[in-house]
């Protein structure tokens with residue numbers, strides 16, 4: 001697959017890392033206005049770094065857009081005359097609806113919206129996708145890419161904002177929970193490095209139990225909470241202090257904000 005990442009910033013570089021580690025491309029173009037920060041990627045075979053989006057589009061089939069929302073319109077205007085039937089457009093841009101993309105490049109393009117997260121760098125992204133009508137014929141290509149770099153599901157476009165909060169912002173939310181656990185472990189006597197090992201691998205284990213068994217979290221909690229034991233004591237104290245409620249309220253606030261951003 002000849003892939004271009006238009007806008008190799010935080011997310012674009014994470015996608016590039018995932019593609020490189022998994023050897024998941026034939027050629028890879030990375031674009032950025034000032035290429036200094038991504039020059040080192042040219043050390044990898046078949047990777048080209050350039051500030052020329054048109055060059056990237058001409059030499060690629062799969063175009064992954066990872067710029068800020070306010071930058072996309074101008075870039076689409078810049079490349080729209082170069083688009084052919086070989087191109088599949090994949091936009092990771094938050095809040096930028098398919099009909100806005102179609103208004104610039106036309107309905108007769110394969111357009112996919114994808115919401116990955118930065119764990120794509122290590123092949124563990126949860127990616128949600130949707131497409132325009134024409135894009136349905138090529139969504140399997142996007143699925144193949146994102147399944148190689150994690151797990152993907154196809155959703156309705158009206159769920160993309162919620163998916164952004166849960167999956168993309170979700171990385172930050174889970175990081176903070178891991179950090180809080182690390183702080184707790186330090187207070188219980190572990191040095192910072194060991195504390196983080198304990199926190200992150202326990203988090204990984206908990207998620208893996210659910211991924212591999214398909215079970216409900218509460219079923220796994222029941223196996224851990226000895227009656228009158230220390231787990232239920234800690235869990236109930238956390239809930240008295242609003243653990244679940246605080247998380248749900250945070251997700252709601254994030255969702256409210258994302259809807260405001262996309263109206264701007």
Ligand SMILES: NC(=O)C1=CN([C@@H]2O[C@H](COP(=O)(O)OP(=O)(O)OC[C@H]3O[C@@H](n4cnc5c(N)ncnc54)[C@H](O)[C@@H]3O)[C@@H](O)[C@H]2O)C=CC1
Pocket residue numbers: 006007008009010011012031032033034053066067068069071075092093094115116117118168169
């Ligand atoms: N950071 C994240 O975890 C996620 C971000 N997103 C979305 O992905 C998009 C990118 O986000 P980030 O990577 O965080 O932003 P970023 O600001 O780190 O990256 C954007 C990149 O685009 C480049 N750029 C700007 N104008 C350009 C142009 N004309 N041609 C080529 N490159 C250009 C910038 O130099 C920058 O490196 C946003 O729309 C964001 O909402 C989606 C999911 C996760």
Ligand SMILES: O=C(O)[C@@H]1CCC=N1
Pocket residue numbers: 094164168169
């Ligand atoms: O924080 C943000 O607005 C973007 C969207 C998801 C991740 N970063």
